[in-house]
Amino acid sequence: MSLHPSVAAVRLGVRRVLAPLASGDTVLVACSGGADSLALVAATVFEARRPSLRVVGVTVDHGLQDGSSEQAARTVRQMAEIGCDETFTVTVAVEDAAGIGPEAAARRARYAALDQVADHVGAALVLLGHTRDDQAETVLLGLARGSGGRSMAGMRRAFDRYRRPLLDVSRLDTATACQVEGLDAWDDPHNSDPGYARVRVRTRVLPVLEDELGPGVAATLARTADQLRADMDLLDDLAEAAYGTLVEGGSTIDATALAAHPDALRRRILRLAALAAGCPSSELFHEHVLALDALVTDWRGQRWVDLPGHRRGVRRDGAVSIERAPTGGVPSAPPD
Numbered sequence: 001m002s003l004h005p006s007v008a009a010v011r012l013g014v015r016r017v018l019a020p021l022a023s024g025d026t027v028l029v030a031c032s033g034g035a036d037s038l039a040l041v042a043a044t045v046f047e048a049r050r051p052s053l054r055v056v057g058v059t060v061d062h063g064l065q066d067g068s069s070e071q072a073a074r075t076v077r078q079m080a081e082i083g084c085d086e087t088f089t090v091t092v093a094v095e096d097a098a099g100i101g102p103e104a105a106a107r108r109a110r111y112a113a114l115d116q117v118a119d120h121v122g123a124a125l126v127l128l129g130h131t132r133d134d135q136a137e138t139v140l141l142g143l144a145r146g147s148g149g150r151s152m153a154g155m156r157r158a159f160d161r162y163r164r165p166l167l168d169v170s171r172l173d174t175a176t177a178c179q180v181e182g183l184d185a186w187d188d189p190h191n192s193d194p195g196y197a198r199v200r201v202r203t204r205v206l207p208v209l210e211d212e213l214g215p216g217v218a219a220t221l222a223r224t225a226d227q228l229r230a231d232m233d234l235l236d237d238l239a240e241a242a243y244g245t246l247v248e249g250g251s252t253i254d255a256t257a258l259a260a261h262p263d264a265l266r267r268r269i270l271r272l273a274a275l276a277a278g279c280p281s282s283e284l285f286h287e288h289v290l291a292l293d294a295l296v297t298d299w300r301g302q303r304w305v306d307l308p309g310h311r312r313g314v315r316r317d318g319a320v321s322i323e324r325a326p327t328g329g330v331p332s333a334p335p336d
């Protein structure tokens, strides 16, 4: 019997990612029990045979839904049946202490748990089951957020030891692969809850785009994200290099030298300077960077701009620096 194309597509993605590993290495697969990550587990177990890798499966129970522990137990059973050498369930307490929202808090807790298990088992790689459709949704959500190229550049294929082998594989393929392999995937009720913007993009926006613009829009968006990410990465690298050259005495940057750089680099350099000076990245918005940039390109005597993390950007003696804001009795708006 010939190999089903959907199974072949999932396996190919995994094979490419596992290629650098050596016999005896451990790969950790993160599985929610949904079709994407279940297909990922099956493909990983299959592809790990020939190089003789150890496959460990892990599922994280966020405890956010009724029956989540039963669902986690079911996923662990399935991973063992598929052939994982070892399986783990990790229960995490999701607390939104940082005020980042429940979804982001759950994600943060999940990655912390995955990191712990990866350390524990000595994993060379950790695999995640995001698909091409997830990527397309991410691009559209980023486009709507409007926070620059990086937000439209989608998810990385690789970061630290994490890999996303299915970014070229459609959700239809992962679902079909599960069917063909007799895997009963879990339907997360969150995935059909229109309260989530991502679900609305998936169920309402993308189908309209597919209808109006033709099938293949998800693939096109994902491909665009790949190109954009490569461009963003290059600009970030150039800005890092320029920042290293421009920064004097560890903190000040000559305004004239900085002004000679094009917008895309200058603003990145200023962002790097703000981060290096202690502005929290989660609170440093594009408006802050633009205000800092005005000290360089539109300087009309203004002396500072307020920045998050009790910092301020200052222009003094032809140089820009980011300093700790003095406490007490300081006007919050800069004098103009």
Ligand SMILES: Nc1ncnc2c1ncn2[C@@H]1O[C@H](COP(=O)(O)OP(=O)(O)OP(=O)(O)O)[C@@H](O)[C@H]1O
Pocket (backbone or CB within 6 Å): 029, 030, 031, 032, 036, 037, 058, 059, 060, 061, 062, 107, 110, 127, 128, 129, 130, 134
């Ligand atoms: N509860 C879980 N336990 C283990 N792995 C999970 C869990 N939930 C998600 N994952 C991993 O993350 C992948 C993406 O899942 P999903 O799209 O639901 O999460 P997300 O929150 O959008 O993703 P991310 O936060 O990782 O960008 C899954 O294919 C799986 O590999």
